[in-house]
Amino acid sequence: MIRRLCLIGVGLIGGSLVRGLREKRLCGRVVGCGRSLDNLHHAIKLGVIDELDADPASAVAGADMVVLATPLGAMPGVLARIAGHLDEDAVLTDVGSAKQAVIDAARTAFGGLPAGFVPGHPIAGTEHSGVEASFATLFENRRVILTPTASSAAHAIRAVTRMWEAVGAEVVEMSAAHHDEVLAATSHLPHVLAFALVDALARMQDRIEIFRYAAGGFRDFTRIASSDPTMWRDICLANRDAILKMLDSYTDDLGRLRAMIAGGDGERIAALFERAKDARDGRLEAATGES
C-alpha cells in the first residue's frame, strides 16, 4: 500500500500506473507534478491525480513513493530540483527508456546514489501519448525491467517490484548497461531505422506516388515512425553509446547483404532470409507467446 504517491510527469505511462494502482486500491493520495498546469487540471478531472503541485521540490514532500515519468530529457532537471526534499524513507523510481543516463543524472543531482532510488523501465506503451490515453491495464502481462544500483536498498527494490506486479507486470532485474544494450537492439535501433526510412522516402521527388503504392507491410514496418518525436530524440541522446554501437553493427550487416545482392549471390541471400524468418517466427513466438 502506497500512502502518498508523487507522480512527476502525468502522461500515458504515469497515468496508467496510477489508474492501475487505484483499481487495486493500493494507493492513497496522489499528487501530480508537471510543467503544464492545464494538463494537471485535466488529470484531476480524469480522476488520475488528487492534487497538483507545479514545483517538484514541494510535490515530493511527504510522499512515500515518487515516480518520475517525464520524458528522459526533463529528468536531470527534476532530479536536481528534488534532491534534499525527499522524505528520508521515500522510494524513488523512474520509467525512462535509457537507464545509465538516469543513474548518472541522479548521481550528479544527489551527490551519490540514494538508497531509496530504484531505476526502472516498463516495456509498454502505445503510439498515443498523454494522460487522456492512459488506462489501468496498460502493464498487464508486460515486462518491467528494474536496474537497481549498488546503493539501492532491498526494501526499496521490493516496494517498486510490488508496485509494478500489482498492476499486472512481470518484473525482472538486470544491470543498467545490459538494459541499455538490449533496448538499443530491440527498440531504439528499429525506431531510428523507421524514422530514417520514412524521412528518406518523404524527401524523394515522387513522394506522393511512393506513399500511394505503399502496401500493408510498409504500414506495419513504419508504424513506429508515428511515435512521439521529442521522446525519441531524448532516447537517442540518453542512450547514445549503445544505439551507435547497434547502428554500426547493423550497418556492417547491411553492407554484407548489399554485397550479396550486388554479386547476385542468391544462395547466401536466401540463407540469410531463412535464418531471419526462422528467428522471428520461432524465437519471438517462444519468447512472447504471440506472433
Added chain:
Amino acid sequence: MIRRLCLIGVGLIGGSLVRGLREKRLCGRVVGCGRSLDNLHHAIKLGVIDELDADPASAVAGADMVVLATPLGAMPGVLARIAGHLDEDAVLTDVGSAKQAVIDAARTAFGGLPAGFVPGHPIAGTEHSGVEASFATLFENRRVILTPTASSAAHAIRAVTRMWEAVGAEVVEMSAAHHDEVLAATSHLPHVLAFALVDALARMQDRIEIFRYAAGGFRDFTRIASSDPTMWRDICLANRDAILKMLDSYTDDLGRLRAMIAGGDGERIAALFERAKDARDGRLEAATGES
C-alpha cells in the same frame, strides 16, 4: 469473360485471382500448371482449377488468357517454354514484383515482345503463401500496376485491366522502370532492412533475451521478415539495380542521422523525427485512407 484461363503457378496470388473471377462468373475453364503435381491436385480439390497440365507448353494451348504467377526466379524458364505455343490472340500477363526483369526475360524467350504481353503487378499479399491461403477478396481495393511495353496491344491491356477490375482492384499504368523504383522504395528496401535486422539480432549472443524484451513495435516492424525467403531472394535478384540504388541512398541518410546522434544534435534529430511522423501520419492516411 475469359473462356479458358491458363494459370502457371498456383499459389496465393494466382489462386485468389481465379477465386475472385469465379465468384463473378467471369471465367470459364481453368487449367493449372506448376512443378508440384501434389499442389495441382490439391488446387483441383479446392475448386480453384479444373484441370492440370505439368508442362507449360501444352498448358497454354487454347487459352485466351495466360497468367504467369510463379516466383520471379521461375519466370524466365516458363517464358522460354511457352514461346511458340501461345494461341495467336492469347493475352499473357504476369504478377511479378519486379517488372523490367520479366520484360527482359520475355524479350529473350520470344525474340521480341509479343503484342499480347502486358506485364502486371498486384500490390497485395499476406504473410501466408500457397493456394490454400488464397481467397476471392484479396484484391478488393488494392492497386494493380500494369507496365505495358511499347509492343503491348490496346486490346490486351484492356483485357488485363478488366480482369483485375473485376476482382475489385484499381488498375494503374506506369513504366516498368518507374514501377521498379517505387516498389524498391516502398516494399523491397523495407523487406531487406527487416530481414537484415532480425538476422543481426538473432546472431547476437544474448539473442534469447533480445527477443524476450522485444515489445509491440518490434513485432510490427519485423513482421515482413516472416515473408517467404525464396520469393524475396528472387525479388532481390530481379530488381537488383533499383534496390541497390535505394539501399545506398538510405544508407547515406542513416549515416547523416548517425552523425546527428553522435554529435548530440537534439534539434536536428527532433526535426527529422517530426518530418517522418508528419509524412507517415499525413501522407499515408491521405494516400490510402488507412492509418
